[in-house]
Amino acid sequence: MTISDKQRAICQRFDAGYLPPGMEQMVGIALDTLDKLPLYATRIPPENGTCGWYIYGGDYSSDLGFYQALHAAHLEEVCPGIMPYLALPPGWCVILAPDYEDVWFDEKFSKGPREG
Numbered sequence: 001m002t003i004s005d006k007q008r009a010i011c012q013r014f015d016a017g018y019l020p021p022g023m024e025q026m027v028g029i030a031l032d033t034l035d036k037l038p039l040y041a042t043r044i045p046p047e048n049g050t051c052g053w054y055i056y057g058g059d060y061s062s063d064l065g066f067y068q069a070l071h072a073a074h075l076e077e078v079c080p081g082i083m084p085y086l087a088l089p090p091g092w093c094v095i096l097a098p099d100y101e102d103v104w105f106d107e108k109f110s111k112g113p114r115e116g
Helices: 003-013 072-078 080-085
Strands: 026-029 039-043 050-057 068-071 092-097 100-105
Touching: 003 080, 026 072, 039 080, 050 072, 068 072, 072 080, 080 092
Parallel strands: 026 050
Antiparallel strands: 026 068, 039 050, 039 092, 092 100
């Protein structure tokens, strides 16, 4: 099964639209936290070359340097577990840990900065 097939299956399972990111688009990712659990991912509307995904492990930090920009193409290398979920559209949130998955829609993340 290709990654695209897995992404379509996830979107179908949660009755969500299918909006895969362009691999040249950027994600916000807290690279220094990826060894911590659980893994959190939230997608907001894409803008300015981003695909809208923000990903971190463990505890969130509001520090300015918490997230780094990374091309979506590199996620398979640095965070392969999130790949099947990347086609979920803005507003979707994911929590992953060993033997644990929580996926839900939160309307507040589905709106752009001037819409909400």
